[in-house]
Amino acid sequence: MRTYQKIGEKDTRSGFGEALLELGRNNSNVVALCADLIGSLKMDAFVKEFPNRFFQVGIAEANMIGIAAGLTIGGKIPFTGTFANFSTGRVYDQIRQCVAYSNKNVKICASHAGITLGEDGATHQIMEDIGLMKMLPNMVVINPCDFNQTKAATMAIAEHVGPVYLRFGRPKVPVFIPEDEPFVIGKALQLTEGKDVSIFATGHLVWKALEAVHILKEKGIEAELINIHTIKPLDNEAILNSVAKTHCVVTAEEHMMNGGLGDSIAQLLARKLPTPLEMVAVDDKFGESGTPDELMTKFGLDTVNVVEAVLKVIGRR
Amino acid sequence: MLTNDDLKNIATQVRRDLLRMIHAVNSGHPGGSLGCTDVITCLYFSAMEHDPKFNMDGKDEDIFFLSNGHLSAAWYSVLARSGYFPVSELASFRKLNTRLQGHPTPAEHIPGVRMASGSLGQGMSNAIGTALAKKLNKDTHLVYSLHGDGELQEGQIWEAVMYAAAKKVDNLISIIDCNGKQIDGPVDEVLSLGDLHAKFTAFGWKVLEMNGNNIPEVIDMLKIAKANTCKGQPIVILMKTEMGFGVDFMMGTHKWHGVAPNNQQLADALAQLPVTLGDY
Numbered sequence: 371m372r373t374y375q376k377i378g379e380k381d382t383r384s385g386f387g388e389a390l391l392e393l394g395r396n397n398s399n400v401v402a403l404c405a406d407l408i409g410s411l412k413m414d415a416f417v418k419e420f421p422n423r424f425f426q427v428g429i430a431e432a433n434m435i436g437i438a439a440g441l442t443i444g445g446k447i448p449f450t451g452t453f454a455n456f457s458t459g460r461v462y463d464q465i466r467q468c469v470a471y472s473n474k475n476v477k478i479c480a481s482h483a484g485i486t487l488g489e490d491g492a493t494h495q496i497m498e499d500i501g502l503m504k505m506l507p508n509m510v511v512i513n514p515c516d517f518n519q520t521k522a523a524t525m526a527i528a529e530h531v532g533p534v535y536l537r538f539g540r541p542k543v544p545v546f547i548p549e550d551e552p553f554v555i556g557k558a559l560q561l562t563e564g565k566d567v568s569i570f571a572t573g574h575l576v577w578k579a580l581e582a583v584h585i586l587k588e589k590g591i592e593a594e595l596i597n598i599h600t601i602k603p604l605d606n607e608a609i610l611n612s613v614a615k616t617h618c619v620v621t622a623e624e625h626m627m628n629g630g631l632g633d634s635i636a637q638l639l640a641r642k643l644p645t646p647l648e649m650v651a652v653d654d655k656f657g658e659s660g661t662p663d664e665l666m667t668k669f670g671l672d673t674v675n676v677v678e679a680v681l682k683v684i685g686r687r
Numbered sequence: 688m689l690t691n692d693d694l695k696n697i698a699t700q701v702r703r704d705l706l707r708m709i710h711a712v713n714s715g716h717p718g719g720s721l722g723c724t725d726v727i728t729c730l731y732f733s734a735m736e737h738d739p740k741f742n743m744d745g746k747d748e749d750i751f752f753l754s755n756g757h758l759s760a761a762w763y764s765v766l767a768r769s770g771y772f773p774v775s776e777l778a779s780f781r782k783l784n785t786r787l788q789g790h791p792t793p794a795e796h797i798p799g800v801r802m803a804s805g806s807l808g809q810g811m812s813n814a815i816g817t818a819l820a821k822k823l824n825k826d827t828h829l830v831y832s833l834h835g836d837g838e839l840q841e842g843q844i845w846e847a848v849m850y851a852a853a854k855k856v857d858n859l860i861s862i863i864d865c866n867g868k869q870i871d872g873p874v875d876e877v878l879s880l881g882d883l884h885a886k887f888t889a890f891g892w893k894v895l896e897m898n899g900n901n902i903p904e905v906i907d908m909l910k911i912a913k914a915n916t917c918k919g920q921p922i923v924i925l926m927k928t929e930m931g932f933g934v935d936f937m938m939g940t941h942k943w944h945g946v947a948p949n950n951q952q953l954a955d956a957l958a959q960l961p962v963t964l965g966d967y
Contacts, residue, residue: 401823422823423823425819425854427846427850428846428849428850430843430846430849430850432809432812432842432843432846433812433815433843433846433847433850434812435812436809436810436811436812436813436815436816436843436847437812437813437815437816437819437847437850438816439802439812439813439816440752440802440812440813440814440815440816440817440818440819440820441816441817441819441820442816442820443743443744443745443750443801443802443813443816443817443820444744444745444746444817444820444821444823444824444826445744445746445820445824446820446823448816463806464809464812464843466806467803467804467805467806467809468802468803468809468812468813471792471794471803472792472793472794472801472802472803473793473794474802
């Protein structure tokens, strides 16, 4: 199988911006909306090239979601862009009624997700968004791990008919998924093979988990790392197959334990294959100001936390 | 071309339908539904170009959004009487496994309904989106939305009002049902809207007014509204109605907002609304 190693450093949101431009060129039904954050969402190039298919709604996210839902009537494929907090919590009822329940082909694209938003602090650092979105029937939830995967995911969701929540981040992080890696919604991506533990990681934690795999190898532990970019629908088969082999699990994500990827996998395993499980995630607290790296360390979302969780769960096996 | 008398007959039948539907399940919202029956009837039987062979995209058709989704019974009756689905299906309103959910939704694939509504304040944003799609598609048809006056207390409405004027969404006609009543009492007492005419004007809308329970006036004003579209401004019609219109004991009070009539009340109401098209 492929070896995944660092090939550069870029922010995931730039992957979204590049793909949006490409989609604009390939599909005249793709339109974009933004609530006063064009630069942050990397939508500038799309806005410049397709001014007639871009809608600046101002600081009015509820109206943005409603307009996006309305645009689908007439065949448009709207991509909305704002921070993850304002893409979900602020507009939950609008998404629930007009996007999820009405089953509209709206792509809710959310940047600055999680603690790595950094210095702006807890008002902007949403770590509940995966949970909020995955609870909605009809909603697909995707959290890509690097620039290339975010770009590929953005391309893929345009082809999927139905509501999608796409979550990505602010800081520059390692690029390690090759450009030509296929992205299939709902299909997990295995990054390493191993027999001792299954690590299921999403978003920025995938790179941390990959670093952890190398550290564990030096300790004689063979970890199987599987990237779950699609939290809903979950790739049950890939998860159960791996766990049947390793008999212990670590989940890793930049999100609350409640409602996140770990919570979805714990539900699956409790019903189908009860297995010791440890979660690397935020334990029921709000974030705070700091640099992304400082915050990842303070909130227990670093490489060392993945290593520790693996050692702990192997001890429980 | 239907005459005003034809339209009045249809509206009378719609009023019978909705009261019988609400009575049958002992739930629903007769007051506002009766008040808005005339305008919904006039839209579907006169003002709008639309195709009962429903398709979701509604290209080359006028499109209607019921933002105050609790008026579902009136809308369902008008849709059925317009040929979107069998009139007999009205008997399933609010019952288990029905396509006619308490509040409208496309989730059950009922022809004519394109967006869920019920949680208030969202339909104007939806209507703007569809109006923008029509412009992109070079489709010259119009988008209509209907709202309650109490609904205007929702902040999202004003986001939409600001957007439509600022971005010149001029293929949109929004109708506000100014019956002055909401669940807890008169709108002026619950949370006064102030001078709506001045507010919409200040936001940059073309403001029209009509009596929504006078069919000839509704027909004329919808024509005037249409004639004012595509001139750089969205259009709003502030529509005075009487909650409960057509049933004497339901008028002049907010008490019939969300209460079903009992057997005797239904009989008394239907006695005031003769069968015109045949009951479902």
